[in-house]
Amino acid sequence: MIDDKYIEFINHISDAFKNVADEVSGLNFKEVGREIISEQKKISIVVGVVGKNKGRILLEGDNTTIKMITENMNEGPFDNIMDMYFCLAEFTNMFCGNALTLINNKYRGSDLRLTPPAIFAGTDMEISTLGIKSSSSCYKCDHGLAILDIGFEGEWKNGV
Numbered sequence: 171m172i173d174d175k176y177i178e179f180i181n182h183i184s185d186a187f188k189n190v191a192d193e194v195s196g197l198n199f200k201e202v203g204r205e206i207i208s209e210q211k212k213i214s215i216v217v218g219v220v221g222k223n224k225g226r227i228l229l230e231g232d233n234t235t236i237k238m239i240t241e242n243m244n245e246g247p248f249d250n251i252m253d254m255y256f257c258l259a260e261f262t263n264m265f266c267g268n269a270l271t272l273i274n275n276k277y278r279g280s281d282l283r284l285t286p287p288a289i290f291a292g293t294d295m296e297i298s299t300l301g302i303k304s305s306s307s308c309y310k311c312d313h314g315l316a317i318l319d320i321g322f323e324g325e326w327k328n329g330v
Contacts, residue, residue, distance in 0.1 A: 179273055180305050180320050183227060186269035187318055188309065194261065195242035199309035199316060207232045207315055210293040215262045218285030219270070222277075225322030226299055227266050233291075235314030259287040 188199050209232035219225040231239075240257040241247050248254040263284065270282045290297065304321030 175277070176322065178276070179223070179269075179322065180307075182272045183266070183269040183320050184307055184318060186265040186272070187229070187316075190261065190265035190268060191239060191311075194264065195239045197239060197242065197311040197313065199311045202308050202310045202315075204306075205308045205310075205315055205317075207317065209233055209314075211291070212236075212293075212295060213258070214290045214295060214297050215258060216288045216290070216297065217262055217266050219266075219282055219322070220285060221282035222280045223282065223322050223324065225302060225320070227262075228297060228299075228304075228319040228321075229262060229316060230297075230319070231316040232314045235311065235316055238311075238313040255289050255291075258289060262287045 191197050191199050211233045212230055213233060213236040214228060214230045217227045236258060239261060240254045243257055243261060266284050270284060274280055274282055299321055302321035302323060304319050306317055306319040309316045
C-alpha cells in the first residue's frame with residue numbers, strides 16, 4: 171500500500187500545476203485518463219526535489235500546449251525560442267515551489283527544495299529516472315495535453 175504522505179505530495183503538486191496554469195496562463199487543465207502525446211515534437215521539463223524525500227517532477231507537453239502556456243503568460247509570442255524556455259522554466263518553478271511550500275508547511279522536517287529546471291525538446295523522447303517510484307497524470311486543456319510525472323525515492327510504506 172502506498173503511504174498517505176506520498177499521495178499528499180502528488181496531490182499538492184498536481185493541484186499546484188492546475189492552479190498556477192489557470193492563474194498565469196488562463197488555461198484550465200482537467201485531469202483525464204491515460205493518454206499519449208500525439209504530436210511528435212514535445213517539450214519536457216525536469217525539476218529535482220532535494221531534502222528528506224528526494225525525487226523529481228517531470229512535466230511533458232506537446233509543442234502546441236507548452237507554447238500556449240508560455241505565450242499566454244507573456245501576453246504574446248516570443249522573439250526567440252530561448253525566451254520561451256525561460257518563461258517555461260519560471261512557470262515550472264512557480265507551480266513546483268507552490269507545492270513544496272505547502273508540503274514543507276505540513277511536514278516541517280522535510281525541508282524540500284527545488285533544483286533548477288532542465289528543459290528538453292525533441293521528437294520521440296522518453297525520459298526516465300532509475301530508482302524513482304513515480305505516478306503519472308494526464309491533463310487536457312482546449313489546446314492540448316500535458317503529462318505530470320511525479321516521483322520520489324523510497325518505499326513509501328508505513329509513514330516513510
